[in-house]
Amino acid sequence: MATINNGDNKRYRGLIISIALFLSLIGALLVFTFYTSSLLERNTVLIDQTNQVANSAQSVIKDLFDLDSSYGEDTSSPHIQRVLERLEQNTALINNTLTAIGEGGTITDDADGKTYKLPSVSGSAQENVQAANEQWQLLEPRIETYLKDADNVLVDSSDDLTQAVEQAKTSSLLMNESLDDLTNEVFDDAERQANTIRLIQALGVVAIFAYFLIFVFFFVRRLRETDAEAFAARRETQEIMETVNTGLFLLDKDLNIGQQHSRALNSIVGSDRLAGENFTNVLRGRISDKDLKTTQQFIEQLYNPRVKEKLVDSLNPLHKVMLHNSSDDKGLNNRFLDFKFSRVYEDKDIARILVNVNDVSDAVYLEQRLEKERSQNDMQIEMLTTILNVNPKIINEFISNTQAHIERMNNILKNPGSSQYELEGKLNAIYREMHSLKGEASALKLHSFTKIASEAEDKLHALQNQGQLSGNDFLQLAVHLDDLLSLSNTIATLGERINRSAPPKAATANTQAPLSDSALKDSVAKTAAVNSQPASSNSTDGGLDIDLGGESNDDRLSFYNEFVKEIAARQGKHVQLKSTTLAQTHIPAHLAKPIKEISIQLLRNAVVHGIEAPSVRHSAGKTEVGTIDLEVQDNGSDVTLVVQDDGQGIDYDSIRNKLSTEGRFSEEEASQLSQGDLLKQLFSSGFSTKENADEDGGRGVGLDIIKAQVKDYNGKLNVNSELGQMTRFVITLPKA
Incomplete structure (x- = not known):
C-alpha cells in the first residue's frame, strides 16, 4: 500500500x-x-x-x-x-x-x-x-x-x-x-x-x-479529479491482486485483515469472506489454541519498533503450519500453509503488517514422504544390525514372542465384559503384555519396537489414571498393535533373507497366523474386559525371552552382562554382574522362559532401584561400582533363582510416604502397615517409588509380571532387604 x-x-x-x-x-x-x-x-x-x-x-x-x-x-x-x-x-x-x-x-x-x-x-x-x-x-x-x-x-x-x-x-x-x-x-x-x-x-x-x-462548487470538482486518480490506482492494484498466485493481505494492530487482498487468498485459506475479518477468528479452530496465542504475541512483537524484524521472523509460529478444513465439504483436505510477515512503514512508524501466504502442502507432503522413507531405511538398518550381531535363535524367539504377545493382547480385547472391574483387569493384562514386549525389544536395541510400545504404554497409563473406563477406550490400541505386527513381519523377512540357515518361526504351535490390519481393528472394536492380576509397581521395564536351554552357558552370562551394562549406562551408574552357578546349572526346558523373564525384570530392577549413583555410593563409603549376584540352583524338585544387589535396599518409610501421597492410604493407615504389607503394595498395580518413568523403569509393571509368572508356575517369592546394604529376591519354581 x-x-x-x-x-x-x-x-x-x-x-x-x-x-x-x-x-x-x-x-x-x-x-x-x-x-x-x-x-x-x-x-x-x-x-x-x-x-x-x-x-x-x-x-x-x-x-x-x-x-x-x-x-x-x-x-x-x-x-x-x-x-x-x-x-x-x-x-x-x-x-x-x-x-x-x-x-x-x-x-x-x-x-x-x-x-x-x-x-x-x-x-x-x-x-x-x-x-x-x-x-x-x-x-x-x-x-x-x-x-x-x-x-x-x-x-x-x-x-x-x-x-x-x-x-x-x-x-x-x-x-x-x-x-x-x-x-x-x-x-x-x-x-x-x-x-x-x-x-x-x-x-x-x-x-x-x-x-x-462556493465550497461545494470549487472543491467537489477537485474531489472528482482525486477520485478518478484513486480509481485508476485502485484498478491497477486490483489487477495485480487478481493476477498473483500467492495470498497477500495487510494486518493492522488489532489483527484485522485489510479490505483489499489477492484473489488467490480465498482459495488458499479456504474462506469466501476475509476482508475486514479478524485474523484470529479466521484461524480459530483451524490451528491449535497454543499456536493461535503464539501468533497473536508474534504479531504484537512485529509492531514493536524495538524488536528487530529478522530476529522475530525466526519465531514465526505459522511457518508451514497445518490449517484444518473448517467447512463441511469433505472434498477439501487439510493443507499446509506458509505465512511470511513483513513490516510496512509510513515514515519511521510501523503502519501495517504485510502477510504473504503460500500453499506448501505438496512440498510438506514430499518432505514427510521422504522422512518416512528415511525412517524406514533407518529402521531396516537397525534391524539388520541386530540380526547380524545377535544369535539367530534369539532373533527367531523374539519374533515368535512378539507375535505371541500381540496375539494374547488381541485375545484379551476380544473377551466380552462391561463392569469396571473387568475393564480394569483387561487394561492391566494388556499393560503387562505390552511391557514385556517392550523390554525384549529394548534389550535387543530395537528402538522402533521400543518407541511404539512406549507410546502404547503412555496411553495405557493415561487410561489407568482416567478412572471411569468404557469399551471404546481400547480402540486406540489397534494402530499400535498393527504397527508392532508390521515391524515383526519386517524383521522376520529380513532375517529369513540374511540367515537362510535359521528361518524365523512365523508362529508357534499354539499361535495363530499374524493378524491383518482389519482383523486387529475388528477385535479391538469388540472391546470389553477380563479378570486379570493387577498391574505392578516399583518395578522396571520389560523382559527378554532368551532360550537358555538352547544357548551355551557362556552365552547366558555374556548376554546378561551386556544387558546390565546397557541399562547402567542409561542410568548413569557403574554395575558389575557376578554369577558362579549360572554356567553350571541345567534349567528344564519348560522353566527356561519364566526364569529368563524373571531374571531380566529383577536385574533391571536392581540397576534402576537398587544400585545407587556413583556419587551416592562414594558418600556412603561404598565402591563406586555396584555388584549384582545372579545365581540359579537345581535343588532336585525345584529350581531356585536368586538376584541380590549391594545397593540402597528397600526404604519402607519412603514406600509409606508414597502410599499416603498418592492417596492409597491415609498417613495414619500407612504408619500402621507392616513390612509384609508394604512389600505387597510394592508388588501392587500402579505403584512406583520412581518419580519419572523412562525406558528402564517407573511405569509399575515389572514386579507385577514377576508376581504373575511365579503364580502361574505355582512358585514361591521371597524378598529380604537391609536399608543401605542390600536387597535379595529368591524365586523358587517347582519342576513338576
Missing part, C-alpha cells in the same frame, strides 16, 4: 483551510449568539428585580398599614411577629436590590438559586434608579427606627410607626413611578438587542450558506 507523500498533502491544504474558515464562521456566529443571549438573560433578570423591588415596596406599605391598624395588640402574637419578620425581610431585600441595580452588581435568584451579574444602567434609567433610591432612603430610616423597638412592650413606638406610615404614603408612589419607568426602559433596550441579534443571525446564516455553495 502506497503512503501519502507531501505532494498529496498540498492538494488537501486548500480544502483544510476552507473547512477551517467555514467552521470559524459558524463558531463566530455561535459565540455572538451566546453573548447576546447572555445580555438578554441579564436584562430579563434586571426587569425581574425591578418588579421584585416594586412588589416588595408595596408589601412594606401594606405591612406598615397592618401594624398601624393593629397597634396595641400583643407584640408576641403570631400575627404581629409574622408581619414584623416580613417587614424586616422586604426592607433588607429592597436595600440589596436597589444597590445591585444601581451599581450593576451580582444578585442571586431565589427561584432557581443561580447568581446573575446585572447589567449597568445609564442615562435616564440611572436617573430612575436614583429617584427610587432617594425615596427609599427617606422611608427606610423610619422603618428601621420603628423596628428597633417594635416588639418591646416597655417602649412606646406608636409615633415611629405613624411617621413611617406617613412617609410610606408619599415615597411608595414615587418609587413605583421610578421603577415602572426603569422597567420600561430596560424592556425597550432588550427588545432592541433582540432585533439586532435576529438581524446578525440572519446575515450570518446567509453568509455561511453562500460560503458553503
Whole structure:
C-alpha cells in the first residue's frame, strides 16, 4: 500500500483551510449568539428585580398599614411577629436590590438559586434608579427606627410607626413611578438587542450558506479529479491482486485483515469472506489454541519498533503450519500453509503488517514422504544390525514372542465384559503384555519396537489414571498393535533373507497366523474386559525371552552382562554382574522362559532401584561400582533363582510416604502397615517409588509380571532387604 507523500498533502491544504474558515464562521456566529443571549438573560433578570423591588415596596406599605391598624395588640402574637419578620425581610431585600441595580452588581435568584451579574444602567434609567433610591432612603430610616423597638412592650413606638406610615404614603408612589419607568426602559433596550441579534443571525446564516455553495462548487470538482486518480490506482492494484498466485493481505494492530487482498487468498485459506475479518477468528479452530496465542504475541512483537524484524521472523509460529478444513465439504483436505510477515512503514512508524501466504502442502507432503522413507531405511538398518550381531535363535524367539504377545493382547480385547472391574483387569493384562514386549525389544536395541510400545504404554497409563473406563477406550490400541505386527513381519523377512540357515518361526504351535490390519481393528472394536492380576509397581521395564536351554552357558552370562551394562549406562551408574552357578546349572526346558523373564525384570530392577549413583555410593563409603549376584540352583524338585544387589535396599518409610501421597492410604493407615504389607503394595498395580518413568523403569509393571509368572508356575517369592546394604529376591519354581 502506497503512503501519502507531501505532494498529496498540498492538494488537501486548500480544502483544510476552507473547512477551517467555514467552521470559524459558524463558531463566530455561535459565540455572538451566546453573548447576546447572555445580555438578554441579564436584562430579563434586571426587569425581574425591578418588579421584585416594586412588589416588595408595596408589601412594606401594606405591612406598615397592618401594624398601624393593629397597634396595641400583643407584640408576641403570631400575627404581629409574622408581619414584623416580613417587614424586616422586604426592607433588607429592597436595600440589596436597589444597590445591585444601581451599581450593576451580582444578585442571586431565589427561584432557581443561580447568581446573575446585572447589567449597568445609564442615562435616564440611572436617573430612575436614583429617584427610587432617594425615596427609599427617606422611608427606610423610619422603618428601621420603628423596628428597633417594635416588639418591646416597655417602649412606646406608636409615633415611629405613624411617621413611617406617613412617609410610606408619599415615597411608595414615587418609587413605583421610578421603577415602572426603569422597567420600561430596560424592556425597550432588550427588545432592541433582540432585533439586532435576529438581524446578525440572519446575515450570518446567509453568509455561511453562500460560503458553503462556493465550497461545494470549487472543491467537489477537485474531489472528482482525486477520485478518478484513486480509481485508476485502485484498478491497477486490483489487477495485480487478481493476477498473483500467492495470498497477500495487510494486518493492522488489532489483527484485522485489510479490505483489499489477492484473489488467490480465498482459495488458499479456504474462506469466501476475509476482508475486514479478524485474523484470529479466521484461524480459530483451524490451528491449535497454543499456536493461535503464539501468533497473536508474534504479531504484537512485529509492531514493536524495538524488536528487530529478522530476529522475530525466526519465531514465526505459522511457518508451514497445518490449517484444518473448517467447512463441511469433505472434498477439501487439510493443507499446509506458509505465512511470511513483513513490516510496512509510513515514515519511521510501523503502519501495517504485510502477510504473504503460500500453499506448501505438496512440498510438506514430499518432505514427510521422504522422512518416512528415511525412517524406514533407518529402521531396516537397525534391524539388520541386530540380526547380524545377535544369535539367530534369539532373533527367531523374539519374533515368535512378539507375535505371541500381540496375539494374547488381541485375545484379551476380544473377551466380552462391561463392569469396571473387568475393564480394569483387561487394561492391566494388556499393560503387562505390552511391557514385556517392550523390554525384549529394548534389550535387543530395537528402538522402533521400543518407541511404539512406549507410546502404547503412555496411553495405557493415561487410561489407568482416567478412572471411569468404557469399551471404546481400547480402540486406540489397534494402530499400535498393527504397527508392532508390521515391524515383526519386517524383521522376520529380513532375517529369513540374511540367515537362510535359521528361518524365523512365523508362529508357534499354539499361535495363530499374524493378524491383518482389519482383523486387529475388528477385535479391538469388540472391546470389553477380563479378570486379570493387577498391574505392578516399583518395578522396571520389560523382559527378554532368551532360550537358555538352547544357548551355551557362556552365552547366558555374556548376554546378561551386556544387558546390565546397557541399562547402567542409561542410568548413569557403574554395575558389575557376578554369577558362579549360572554356567553350571541345567534349567528344564519348560522353566527356561519364566526364569529368563524373571531374571531380566529383577536385574533391571536392581540397576534402576537398587544400585545407587556413583556419587551416592562414594558418600556412603561404598565402591563406586555396584555388584549384582545372579545365581540359579537345581535343588532336585525345584529350581531356585536368586538376584541380590549391594545397593540402597528397600526404604519402607519412603514406600509409606508414597502410599499416603498418592492417596492409597491415609498417613495414619500407612504408619500402621507392616513390612509384609508394604512389600505387597510394592508388588501392587500402579505403584512406583520412581518419580519419572523412562525406558528402564517407573511405569509399575515389572514386579507385577514377576508376581504373575511365579503364580502361574505355582512358585514361591521371597524378598529380604537391609536399608543401605542390600536387597535379595529368591524365586523358587517347582519342576513338576
